[in-house]
Amino acid sequence: MIELLAAGTDNVVGYRIKGKIDADDFDRIAAFIEQHLKTHDKLRVFAEIESIEGMSLEAFLKDLKFGFKNYNRFEKAAVITDKDWLRKIVEIEDKLFPGTEMKFFPLAEKEAAMEWLVN
Numbered sequence: 001m002i003e004l005l006a007a008g009t010d011n012v013v014g015y016r017i018k019g020k021i022d023a024d025d026f027d028r029i030a031a032f033i034e035q036h037l038k039t040h041d042k043l044r045v046f047a048e049i050e051s052i053e054g055m056s057l058e059a060f061l062k063d064l065k066f067g068f069k070n071y072n073r074f075e076k077a078a079v080i081t082d083k084d085w086l087r088k089i090v091e092i093e094d095k096l097f098p099g100t101e102m103k104f105f106p107l108a109e110k111e112a113a114m115e116w117l118v119n
Helices: 023-037 057-073 085-096 107-118
Strands: 002-005 012-017 043-049 074-081 101-105
Touching (some): 002 023, 012 023, 012 107, 023 043, 057 074, 101 107
Parallel strands (some): 012 043, 043 074
Antiparallel strands (some): 002 012
16 A cells, blocks of 8 residues: 655655555556656655555566656655665665665654655
8 A cells, every 4th residue: 555645845755665566556656656657757755655565466576667757756765664675675776776865764764754855
């Protein structure tokens, strides 16, 4: 399940993940991001992950396609979670997408993540 979040600033899109992500969940977040991309050349992403139980194959493929299509449209991405294994994934993605600065934050540092995103 994906919950869309109000980020407080127009060039930041936010969402919270709980459980498994299916194609419908991905379509919701993609539409949300695409709407913001209509008015901004580049966005910043606030992704809070409370729990993650995987992603359907269809959602994964849509995510890849969306990511490659828009890889240069994201300036920064903050991944906020207590799932420490995701720290390595964020570090790898930070290297794979050099135009997007990515950073990992524990859940207790949500405010610091938002401050980093907007500055």
